[in-house]
Amino acid sequence: MYMVEPDDPPEKRYAVGVQHLDDGIPARARELIADARAHGYDDSEVRFHWVLALLSKRAYRDLSPDEREQLARIEESRRTLGDNKWTQALDVIYELVGCQRDRGRNPGPVLDELESLGTLQRAKIIRHLDHVLTGSIKDSLWAEARQTANEDRLRANRRDRVWAYFEPDPIPPRVREPAPERTILRDRFLAVVWAVLLTASAGYLGWLVIAHATPLPMVAYLSVLAAGYVAARTGLEWRYRRQRLRVKDREYLGERGVNRAPEGGFANSVDNYFDRYFATYVPQKTNPGDWLAETIGIKRSLRDEIVDLYREKRITAGRVRWLIWHLVKSVQQRWEEGTLWEYREQYRVPLRTKLWCSASLAVLVTATLVVIITAARTALLPAVITAPILVLSGVKAPKRWFDIIYERRRLLEDYREFDQNTLERDAAYERWTEKLRSTRPSENEMANWLNCDMTMLLDEALEHYHLAWRDVLAYAFLLTPSKGCKRARVKRGPWRYSKYKVRLFLITQDGVRELSTKLDFLEITFHGQERHNYRFDAVSSVYVLKKNEYSHELKLTLTNGPSNEIHVAHLEVAHDEPVENPSMFATMNLEAAGFDHTLHILEGIAAEGKGWIDRDPHAQGESGDSPPETDAA
Numbered sequence: 232m233y234m235v236e237p238d239d240p241p242e243k244r245y246a247v248g249v250q251h252l253d254d255g256i257p258a259r260a261r262e263l264i265a266d267a268r269a270h271g272y273d274d275s276e277v278r279f280h281w282v283l284a285l286l287s288k289r290a291y292r293d294l295s296p297d298e299r300e301q302l303a304r305i306e307e308s309r310r311t312l313g314d315n316k317w318t319q320a321l322d323v324i325y326e327l328v329g330c331q332r333d334r335g336r337n338p339g340p341v342l343d344e345l346e347s348l349g350t351l352q353r354a355k356i357i358r359h360l361d362h363v364l365t366g367s368i369k370d371s372l373w374a375e376a377r378q379t380a381n382e383d384r385l386r387a388n389r390r391d392r393v394w395a396y397f398e399p400d401p402i403p404p405r406v407r408e409p410a411p412e413r414t415i416l417r418d419r420f421l422a423v424v425w426a427v428l429l430t431a432s433a434g435y436l437g438w439l440v441i442a443h444a445t446p447l448p449m450v451a452y453l454s455v456l457a458a459g460y461v462a463a464r465t466g467l468e469w470r471y472r473r474q475r476l477r478v479k480d481r482e483y484l485g486e487r488g489v490n491r492a493p494e495g496g497f498a499n500s501v502d503n504y505f506d507r508y509f510a511t512y513v514p515q516k517t518n519p520g521d522w523l524a525e526t527i528g529i530k531r532s533l534r535d536e537i538v539d540l541y542r543e544k545r546i547t548a549g550r551v552r553w554l555i556w557h558l559v560k561s562v563q564q565r566w567e568e569g570t571l572w573e574y575r576e577q578y579r580v581p582l583r584t585k586l587w588c589s590a591s592l593a594v595l596v597t598a599t600l601v602v603i604i605t606a607a608r609t610a611l612l613p614a615v616i617t618a619p620i621l622v623l624s625g626v627k628a629p630k631r632w633f634d635i636i637y638e639r640r641r642l643l644e645d646y647r648e649f650d651q652n653t654l655e656r657d658a659a660y661e662r663w664t665e666k667l668r669s670t671r672p673s674e675n676e677m678a679n680w681l682n683c684d685m686t687m688l689l690d691e692a693l694e695h696y697h698l699a700w701r702d703v704l705a706y707a708f709l710l711t712p713s714k715g716c717k718r719a720r721v722k723r724g725p726w727r728y729s730k731y732k733v734r735l736f737l738i739t740q741d742g743v744r745e746l747s748t749k750l751d752f753l754e755i756t757f758h759g760q761e762r763h764n765y766r767f768d769a770v771s772s773v774y775v776l777k778k779n780e781y782s783h784e785l786k787l788t789l790t791n792g793p794s795n796e797i798h799v800a801h802l803e804v805a806h807d808e809p810v811e812n813p814s815m816f817a818t819m820n821l822e823a824a825g826f827d828h829t830l831h832i833l834e835g836i837a838a839e840g841k842g843w844i845d846r847d848p849h850a851q852g853e854s855g856d857s858p859p860e861t862d863a864a
Contacts (some may be wrong), residue, residue, distance in 0.1 A: 232298065233469055234247070234722060234723050235247050235263065236372065236742070240270075240272075241267035241268075241270035241271060241272035241321040242272055243264070244263045244264075244266050244267040244270075245263065245264055245267035245272055245277055245280075247263055248260045248261075248262070248264035248266075248267065248280070248284070248522070248550045248587060249264070249280050250674065250675075251263065251288065251819075252264075252280060252283060252284050252359070252811065253674075253675055253678055253679075254674055254675070254677075254724070254725065254823065255288075255678055255682070255822075255823050256725065256819055256821070256822050256823050257283075257284045257285075257287035257289075257359070257826070258284075258791050258818070258822050259290055259815075259818075259819055260280075260284040260287075261281065261284040261285060264277060264281045265281065265524045266279055268281065268389075274312065274317075275309070275312040275313065275315055275317035275318040275321060276317040277321050278309070278312070278321060279317045279321045279324070279352070282302065282305060282321065282324055282760075283324070283355060283356070283359045283360070284359075285301070285302060286324070286328070286359065286360055286362070286363055287359040287360075287364060288441060288825075288828045289362055290331070290362040290363060290705065290713055291328055291331050291332060291363060293362075293831070296838075302328075305321075305607070306325050306489075309321050309322065309325075311425040316348070316349050316352060317352070319344075319347075319348060320348050320349075320353075320355075320356065320524045323341065323344050323345050323348060323356060324356060324360065326341040327341060327345075327356070327360060327363055327364060328342075328363060330368060331363055331364075331543040338367055338371075339367045342366065342371055342372075345357075345372075346731065349545060353429070354379075356373055357375070358376075358574075358682065359377055361376075365559065365616050367497035367701065369700045369701045369703075369766070370699055370700050372699035373568075376435070376686060377686060377687070377690045379684035380682070380683040380684075380687055380690075381666055381683075381687060382644060383679060383680075383683045384680055384683035384687065384754070384755065387642040387672070387676055389672070389676075389680055389755065391670075392670050392672050393672060393677075393680070393752065393753055394669070394753055395666075395667050395670040395672070395745040396671055396672050396677060396719055396727065397717040397719045397727075397753075398549075398667055398671070398727050399549040399550045399719070400545060400553075400667075400720075401550060401551075401553045401554075401660060401663055401664060401667070402541065402550040402554075403660060404554055404653070404656035404657055404659070404660045404793075405540040405541065405656075406540075406649055406652045406653050406656060407536050407539065407649075408649065409642060409645030409648075410645070411645055412638045412642055413634075414634055414635050414638050414640055418631060418634060418635060419635060421627075421631055421758060422628065422631035422632050422634075422635055425624045425627040425628035425631055426624075426628045426631075428620055428623075428624040428628070429621065429624035430450050431620075431627055432620040432621035432624060433455070433456075433621060434616045435613070435617050435790060436452075436602055436603065436614070436617055436621060437602075439453050439605070439606035439609045439613070439614065440452045440602055440605050440606060440609075440611055442552055442609055443861075446603070447605075448601060448602065448605035451601035451602050451605070452598070452602050454595075454598035454601050455595060455596055455598040455602055457594075458591040458595035459591075459595055459597060459625075461507035461587060461591035462586075462588060462591040462592045463629055465584050465585075465587045465588035465591065466588050466592075466629070467487065467629075467633055467637075468580075468584055469580050469584055469588055470633060470637075471633075471636075471637055471640060472578040472579070472580045473578075473580060473642075473664075474637065475536060475574075475578045475641070476574070476575065476579075479574045479575075479578065480844070481528075482528065482529070482532045483528050483529045483532070483571075483572070483574070484743075488601070489587065491537075492831045497538070497541075497542055497546070497547070497548055497638070498538045498542065499625075500547075500548030501534055501537050501538055501548050501551070501555065502534060504548065504552055504555045504556075504741075505530050505533070505534050505555060505559065508520075508556055508559040508560075509523060509526060509530055509557060509559055509562075510523065510562045512559055513563075514563050514566045514567045515567060522566070525741075526562060526566075529562060529571075532560075533555075533558050533562075534561075537551060537554065537555060537558075538674075539774045552718040553659070553660070553663045554656065554660075555658070557655075557663075557693055563656070574710065584634065595806065599621075599622075599625075603618045603621075606618075607678065609617075620854050640799075644687070671800055674721055674724060677727055680752075681710075681752070682843065683728075684752070684755070685708050685733070685735075688733060688735060688746075688748065688750075688757060689706070690739060691757075691843030692735055692744070692746050695746075695762075696737070696744055698737070698739065702739050702740075703737055703738065703739060704739060704740065705738040705832055706735065706736060706737050706738060707733070707735075707825055707827060707828045707829040707831075707832050707833075708733060708735055708736075708822045708825040708829070709731055709733075709734040709736070709785075709824060709825045709829045710731045710732070710734075710823075710825055711731065711732045711734075711805045711824060712726075712730070712731065712732070713731055713732045713749050713750075714730075716728045716729045716730035716731075717729040717730075725820045725823040726820055726823075728752065729751070729752050729753050730749060730750065730751055730753075731749065731750040732747070732749055733747065733748050733749070733750050733757075734746070734747045734829075735747075736829060736832060736833070738832060738836070741766075742765055742766040742769075743764070743765055743766075743770065743836065744762070744763075744764050745762065745763040745764070745765075745768065746760060746761070746762050746823040747760065747761040747762075747763075748761070765789055765851045767836055767840040767841040767843075768841070769789050769836065770787070770788075770789060770833065770836045770837045771785055771788045771789055772787075772788045772837050773785070773786070773830065773833045773834050774787075775838045785826070785830065785833075787830075787833060
């Protein structure tokens with residue numbers, strides 16, 4: 232939206248310039264629109280917006296000689312542009328400028344022409360030329376501007392949508408990969424070796440038993456084979472389930488009394504989000520204390536996963552907040568459905584398995600003794616050598632093969648869970664990004680809402696001071712971020728804040744009125760007010776300290792009072808938002824905050840006092856030199 236590349240066509244530069252103008256950054260708008268005109272993109276609409284950018288936040292008296300000359304050239308050539316809605320709007324602008332220069336002119340015809348314009352052109356003129364309008368023209372348009380602001384500040388479902396602007400762009404989901412298979416080639420080699428020894432020793436003893444050729448040893452040998460198979464199968468299942476249950480319990484129950492991460496870091500922010508959401512989303516008909524106590528382990532496990540997956544220098548915790556919310560809601564849903572602890576049932580060892588395993592082991596031990604004794608009677612020395620090999624390999628081979636089979640089963644289950652988690656998180660990510668996309672306000676809406684808020688504050692100040700709009704010779708808003716606010720910006724755009732510290736300076740014939748308040752942009756409310764009034768000659772000096780590109784401090788010193796320090800800072804960008812031109816970025820933000828316009832007014836008053844109101848150094852001899860009329864409020 233604010234991006235302009237060197238090879239962009241002039242149409243793109245013009246569109247971005249208009250965007251800057253709509254968002255209250257006229258200086259940058261003038262540069263971009265002038266550049267578009269210089270590259271051949273020039274018609275009545277382009278000139279209309281360039282003139283608006285030239286006069287926005289400025290009175291005619293504030294223009295330099297060169298700017299007045301450019302304004303005059305467009306006025307002389309506008310008849311060559313044809314007759315259309317933009318040309319008509321351009322004519323009205325020049326008529327309004329003429330009324331400011333010639334205070335004796337009857338404003339009635341100009342107001343009629345302004346009223347006849349299209350809604351878009353009329354609204355742009357009223358918004359951007361408020362410093363050009365004078366006398367009865369100001370009063371006649373103020374009531375409409377105030378009513379429009381009062382209606383538009385809640386338009387487009389602002390209350391339910393504005394929060395989405397300050398939500399950081401969510402980072403795509405990640406899922407912790409299952410631990411790789413822990414068995415290596417050496418384990419498989421040893422398993423094969425021990426299996427070969429077991430098979431060979433069992434086969435040799437079997438041959439000796441067959442050579443004995445009596446029924447009991449034959450039955451015992453067959454029992455060894457059958458019981459060994461059953462014992463191995465049921466023992467494997469028993470041990471696998473018990474070990475998996477232990478792993479899951481460690482994951483879900485966790486450890487208590489784990490120390491928290493240091494304050495201010497990524498891990499600590501993740502901790503805070505998990506604590507907040509687990510305390511907020513308590514399942515229905517559940518005691519909050521029981522819920523928090525029984526989920527402490529799974530909360531710790533999920534927290535560690537998020538920290539491990541996203542602990543990178545350029546990732547803020549706010550970008551993974553959506554995933555934390557999803558994980559906590561998933562735990563809540565599984566609790567309510569009764570499936571949170573279903574793994575305990577899944578890995579519970581059935582009594583039938585335990586009985587079969589115990590019985591087969593008893594038969595195996597007994598039958599093996601019979602086989603060994605029978606073999607010893609047939610061939611003592613070979614039986615004495617083979618029996619220990621049979622017993623040792625009978626212990627080692629099943630253990631080795633259990634480790635291999637366990638890892639393969641574990642890996643299959645973990646990858647099924649991984650795939651399921653991936654699908655769920657991808658779906659949650661798509662839902663969240665779609666919600667943000669459909670809810671998040673545009674830059675135009677944010678700028679218009681803020682402008683409406685400022686108009687309503689201005690109206691409140693006029694009512695408090697019992698002033699008519701025509702009594703205000705000049706005014707300026709200075710907006711700075713309030714403590715504890717959220718902030719957000721589109722790429723290459725100015726910062727916007729969820730809470731502002733607003734200072735309004737009203738300049739009248741009697742002096743300067745300063746009103747300070749706090750604006751909660753999300754709640755659409757103003758909180759508290761501080762008011763200061765001082766004469767023109769009381770303004771001793773205005774001092775600006777530029778600490779760096781992103782931090783400025785304005786110091787207003789009064790002759791009969793303490794200095795008023797205003798910090799205009801907090802403009803720096805995050806690590807993942809590089810700025811190609813820090814100076815231009817800072818200038819854009821300062822202009823959006825009203826810093827330049829405020830500084831211009833206060834410096835003029837500090838330098839010349841009340842004389843600043845009357846003088847017009849660029850128009851000596853013109854009717855504009857005389858001071859404006861001031862009617863009683």
